[in-house]
Amino acid sequence: MTAITPQPPTPPVVPPKASRRGQSQRMFWREFARHTAARWSLAIIALFVFAALAADVLPLQDPTAISSEAYTGPSGEHWFGTDHLGRDMFSRTVHGARVAIIVALGSAGLATAIGIVVGAIAGYTGGRLDDLLSRTADVFLLIPVFFLVVLIVALFGQGLFFVVLIIGLTTWPQSARLMRAEAMVLRERVFVVAARASGGRGMQVLFRHVIPNGLSPVITNATILMGQAILVEAGLSFLGLGDPQVMSWGRMIFDGRGYLDLSPWMSFFPGLAMFLLVLSLNLVGDGLTQAFNPKLRRRGRA
Amino acid sequence: MTGGSFVEVRGLRVGYKVPHGVVQAIDGVDLTIDRGEALGIVGESGCGKSTLGLGLLRLLPSNATTSVDTFRVGDTDVAGLSQAAFRREVRWKRVSMVFQSAMNSLNPVRRVGEQVADAYRLHHPQASKREVQARVDRLFELVDIPRARQRNYAHEYSGGMRQRAVIALSLVCDPDVVIADEATTALDVVVQNQILDALADLRTELGIALIVISHDIGVISHTCDRVAVMYAGQVVESGAVADVLASPRHPYTASLMAALPRLTGPRFRPVSLPGSPPDLADPPTACRFAPRCPIAADICTDVPPAFDPDHRWPARCHFAGDERLRQLGTERTS
Amino acid sequence: MTPNLIQTRSLSKTYHLRTGLIAGIMGRRDDVHAVQDVDLVVKEGEVVALVGQSGSGKSTLGRLLVRLEDPSSGQVLSEGRNVTAITGAELRKYRRRAQIIFQNPYESLDPRYTVAMSVGEPLALFGIGTRRERAERIRQALSDVGLTPVDRYLGSHPHELSGGQRQRVSIARALVVEPALIVADEPVSMLDASVRSGVMNLLLDIQQANGISCVFITHDLAAARHMSQRVAVMHAGRIVEQGPTDDLIANPQHEYTQKLIDAALVNEIGHQPSA
Ligand SMILES: Nc1ncnc2c1ncn2[C@@H]1O[C@H](COP(=O)(O)OP(=O)(O)OP(=O)(O)O)[C@@H](O)[C@H]1O
Numbered sequence: 001m002t003a004i005t006p007q008p009p010t011p012p013v014v015p016p017k018a019s020r021r022g023q024s025q026r027m028f029w030r031e032f033a034r035h036t037a038a039r040w041s042l043a044i045i046a047l048f049v050f051a052a053l054a055a056d057v058l059p060l061q062d063p064t065a066i067s068s069e070a071y072t073g074p075s076g077e078h079w080f081g082t083d084h085l086g087r088d089m090f091s092r093t094v095h096g097a098r099v100a101i102i103v104a105l106g107s108a109g110l111a112t113a114i115g116i117v118v119g120a121i122a123g124y125t126g127g128r129l130d131d132l133l134s135r136t137a138d139v140f141l142l143i144p145v146f147f148l149v150v151l152i153v154a155l156f157g158q159g160l161f162f163v164v165l166i167i168g169l170t171t172w173p174q175s176a177r178l179m180r181a182e183a184m185v186l187r188e189r190v191f192v193v194a195a196r197a198s199g200g201r202g203m204q205v206l207f208r209h210v211i212p213n214g215l216s217p218v219i220t221n222a223t224i225l226m227g228q229a230i231l232v233e234a235g236l237s238f239l240g241l242g243d244p245q246v247m248s249w250g251r252m253i254f255d256g257r258g259y260l261d262l263s264p265w266m267s268f269f270p271g272l273a274m275f276l277l278v279l280s281l282n283l284v285g286d287g288l289t290q291a292f293n294p295k296l297r298r299r300g301r302a
Numbered sequence: 303m304t305g306g307s308f309v310e311v312r313g314l315r316v317g318y319k320v321p322h323g324v325v326q327a328i329d330g331v332d333l334t335i336d337r338g339e340a341l342g343i344v345g346e347s348g349c350g351k352s353t354l355g356l357g358l359l360r361l362l363p364s365n366a367t368t369s370v371d372t373f374r375v376g377d378t379d380v381a382g383l384s385q386a387a388f389r390r391e392v393r394w395k396r397v398s399m400v401f402q403s404a405m406n407s408l409n410p411v412r413r414v415g416e417q418v419a420d421a422y423r424l425h426h427p428q429a430s431k432r433e434v435q436a437r438v439d440r441l442f443e444l445v446d447i448p449r450a451r452q453r454n455y456a457h458e459y460s461g462g463m464r465q466r467a468v469i470a471l472s473l474v475c476d477p478d479v480v481i482a483d484e485a486t487t488a489l490d491v492v493v494q495n496q497i498l499d500a501l502a503d504l505r506t507e508l509g510i511a512l513i514v515i516s517h518d519i520g521v522i523s524h525t526c527d528r529v530a531v532m533y534a535g536q537v538v539e540s541g542a543v544a545d546v547l548a549s550p551r552h553p554y555t556a557s558l559m560a561a562l563p564r565l566t567g568p569r570f571r572p573v574s575l576p577g578s579p580p581d582l583a584d585p586p587t588a589c590r591f592a593p594r595c596p597i598a599a600d601i602c603t604d605v606p607p608a609f610d611p612d613h614r615w616p617a618r619c620h621f622a623g624d625e626r627l628r629q630l631g632t633e634r635t636s
Numbered sequence: 637m638t639p640n641l642i643q644t645r646s647l648s649k650t651y652h653l654r655t656g657l658i659a660g661i662m663g664r665r666d667d668v669h670a671v672q673d674v675d676l677v678v679k680e681g682e683v684v685a686l687v688g689q690s691g692s693g694k695s696t697l698g699r700l701l702v703r704l705e706d707p708s709s710g711q712v713l714s715e716g717r718n719v720t721a722i723t724g725a726e727l728r729k730y731r732r733r734a735q736i737i738f739q740n741p742y743e744s745l746d747p748r749y750t751v752a753m754s755v756g757e758p759l760a761l762f763g764i765g766t767r768r769e770r771a772e773r774i775r776q777a778l779s780d781v782g783l784t785p786v787d788r789y790l791g792s793h794p795h796e797l798s799g800g801q802r803q804r805v806s807i808a809r810a811l812v813v814e815p816a817l818i819v820a821d822e823p824v825s826m827l828d829a830s831v832r833s834g835v836m837n838l839l840l841d842i843q844q845a846n847g848i849s850c851v852f853i854t855h856d857l858a859a860a861r862h863m864s865q866r867v868a869v870m871h872a873g874r875i876v877e878q879g880p881t882d883d884l885i886a887n888p889q890h891e892y893t894q895k896l897i898d899a900a901l902v903n904e905i906g907h908q909p910s911a
């Protein structure tokens with residue numbers, strides 16, 4: 001992210017008589033619902049969230065119960081088959097959703113929150129503070145995040161909470177960059193100046209007007225961050241660096257790795273679940289982009 | 303009057319389909335204009351002025367349905383033309399438009415002169431380089447921008463110069479009719495007058511039939527020979543500027559005049575029109591202005607007023623030319 | 637003599653534009669002298685019109701008066717006190733006394749805020765009153781600007797309002813903190829001619845009823861005549877002429893003032909151009 005370059009004063013743009021952009025929530029959802037894939041994806045995500053919340057109360061087999069029926073394929077008894085210890089893969093996959101959702105919400109939530117605050121302050125204040133924050137973000141953007149996470153987790157421990165924290169702390173720069181761009185435009189908007197004239201202190205104006213009006217790209221980005229976080233956690237687990245205490249899809253794929261010829265199901269179903277969830281998150285992001293900028297789509301078609 | 307005027311439009315209607323019905327933005331409008339004449343269209347925001355211009359050029363969005371009984375330019379029956387023929391023969395070649403706030407939509411990364419040249423080439427693909435340049439020079443001369451400024455970008459122009467460039471764009475094909483939609487609204491008074499004068503000169507010099515769209519009746523009085531006052535999709539009064547503005551016969555026209563602060567004469571308190579314009583998806587059935595009218599009576603909400611075509615400046619009002627209209631806007635201030 | 641509410645002493649504002657990398661390195665800078673050596677006095681309860689062409693520095697001067705902009709040199713005095721360099725709490729206290737209304741009603745309200753939130757915001761930011769008192773003051777301000785019945789407007793969002801209604805909300809927002817000065821920066825120039833007079837009359841009524849001083853910025857001398865007792869004409873950052881409105885219009889001294897009058901006369905209905 002580069003420092004602000006002073007722009008020549010742009011001519012005032014005469015707005016359309018009713019700014020038709022994002023007028024009401026209803027219009028927003030109508031626009032979102034027009035994106036068929038995003039609508040279905042939202043349903044799929046809802047299903048995963050439900051699975052995560054209700055895993056314990058659903059009439060599932062005990063995901064940790066070891067039995068002699070190892071390596072079986074899908075059957076009426078075990079829909080997704082069993083693993084090398086004879087545990088029910090369906091039950092395990094459903095429970096795995098919980099870790100995925102925690103990782104997604106925790107990491108992406110943290111990254112987005114940091115990104116919003118850093119980006120908004122950088123863009124709104126400008127000057128030296130902006131330079132400092134932007135440089136910091138640049139550094140993070142240059143490092144390959146996955147290897148950084150691998151390194152830290154390998155050195156300092158692999159609890160789930162810690163992993164979530166580390167992913168969150170390393171993936172915020174993209175959100176910061178988006179928020180900064182919005183803030184730089186918003187700080188010149190008349191209603192933001194008006195809030196200063198009405199006695200708003202810097203931080204008050206930031207939280208009342210700048211951040212809420214600049215959220216849309218950051219929110220869209222958050223869905224993509226969620227997908228990334230799930231993949232990073234899975235990658236860690238696959239390398240054996242995940243939290244051994246929790247049932248994560250990455251861990252299941254890792255466990256199944258040695259038995260691919262005997263029972264490919266062990267890796268296939270957790271992998272499929274992960275693929276579906278990450279894809280759905282990205283498609284929802286796509287739908288949000290469209291709902292936030294209905295003009296994009298129209299222009300695309302014209 | 304049959305075929306007397308150069309341009310004749312009869313029975314223009316435009317409706318926009320919206321979720322809760324149809325917004326009848328133009329509801330039966332008739333216009334006539336001669337060569338070298340300027341017709342002003344005045345009315346408040348949302349009354350359908352831009353829709354009128356865009357409708358004549360068939361440039362409305364897809365949710366609009368247009369119908370017109372007669373649309374004739376010279377000897378050409380424009381109403382009967384197919385889309386393709388209209389685009390080929392009429393749009394920009396015979397009828398062109400200066401769009402509302404077009405000065406802000408000039409391409410920021412292309413030199414203004416090149417943009418005008420592009421527009422010319424679009425319609426004259428065969429033209430040689432020399433011809434194009436000659437035409438561009440002529441257009442810049444017409445709108446009074448020094449030749450050297452062709453090389454500038456739009457942001458290096460002042461607002462007034464940008465507006466001139468947009469007018470030049472509307473003239474590339476030597477049109478017979480030019481529609482100027484709020485061509486001066488964003489400009490300050492001094493520049494505004496320069497632009498209006500430039501338009502007036504062009505009209506006499508090139509024999510253009512000019513349609514000036516504005517919400518400011520002062521602008522119309524300065525530039526136009528005739529005026530059509532629009533309210534809620536209809537023309538409510540039309541006639542020679544000298545007649546209509548000297549003694550308006552419709553209460554809406556009278557209110558518009560009384561709302562203008564004046565620089566000369568006694569100080570008075572400008573009248574402000576109460577209420578807001580009707581919902582065009584569901585307008586009042588009789589007189590559309592009745593709910594805001596200072597002289598409305600029972601008949602106004604029951605019987606739609608007729609547009610008396612025999613009067614020198616007809617008005618769509620049961621009390622056209624009422625004495626009480628003269629009292630409007632005479633409340634003095636200190 | 638009515639005391640001065642606000643006064644400027646050779647107030648100037650220069651914007652430095654970096655002209656691009658190469659020119660910057662070569663040490664070339666384009667300075668814009670937006671406001672130069674302005675001495676302006678606004679008395680208590682008075683309306684002063686600031687007229688001039690686009691780019692003459694009217695908005696910049698207006699923003700300097702309410703201290704939204706820091707002067708490059710010169711002073712702003714409020715009731716004799718120097719407020720040129722105040723910051724922090726003192727600045728906020730000053731801003732409560734000096735409010736500003738912006739030109740573009742489509743831009744000056746947060747699209748996410750309801751009317752009640754927008755009008756109530758200054759009260760919240762300045763920490764005025766209890767929750768209930770604020771609600772009462774919001775209602776009062778809305779009914780003062782003619783947005784009645786108030787209940788119909790409280791929950792509306794800007795996109796549901798017309799330009800004139802939005803501008804009334806902006807006026808209510810300025811009014812609600814009971815300022816001593818309102819700078820109105822071309823408050824009607826983006827509005828339809830038919831609603832302009834309503835907003836101008838409203839501003840005038842409120843100004844008179846509350847004894848508020850007002851700086852009314854416009855490029856339209858006819859509007860200035862309707863609104864003000866005194867006019868200051870700006871040209872290229874300087875005030876080239878000022879005086880009582882009627883005198884100045886009847887007997888302009890500066891050629892630029894004459895130019896503005898001529899321009900306004902051209903559109904005057906019923907006025908015969910001398911040509
Ligand atoms: N694409 C559209 N779909 C639906 N309604 C529309 C559309 N465009 C315009 N309208 C409506 O049609 C009416 C006329 O609009 P139009 O733009 O012609 O008004 P106008 O007189 O040019 O106003 P202004 O002075 O603000 O430019 C308005 O009520 C407007 O809301």
Ligand SMILES: Nc1ncnc2c1ncn2[C@@H]1O[C@H](COP(=O)(O)OP(=O)(O)OP(=O)(O)O)[C@@H](O)[C@H]1O
Binds near residue numbers: 009490688689691697
């Ligand atoms: N933030 C800024 N940075 C650089 N130049 C500026 C800035 N604000 C204003 N200017 C310049 O200062 C000059 C005066 O501008 P100002 O906005 O005060 O004029 P104005 O009289 O209000 O014009 P208008 O009628 O168009 O609003 C102009 O040349 C403008 O380009």
Ligand SMILES: [Mg+2]
Binds near residue numbers: 351352353402
């Ligand atoms: Mg229009």
Ligand SMILES: [Mg+2]
Binds near residue numbers: 694695821
């Ligand atoms: Mg200004």
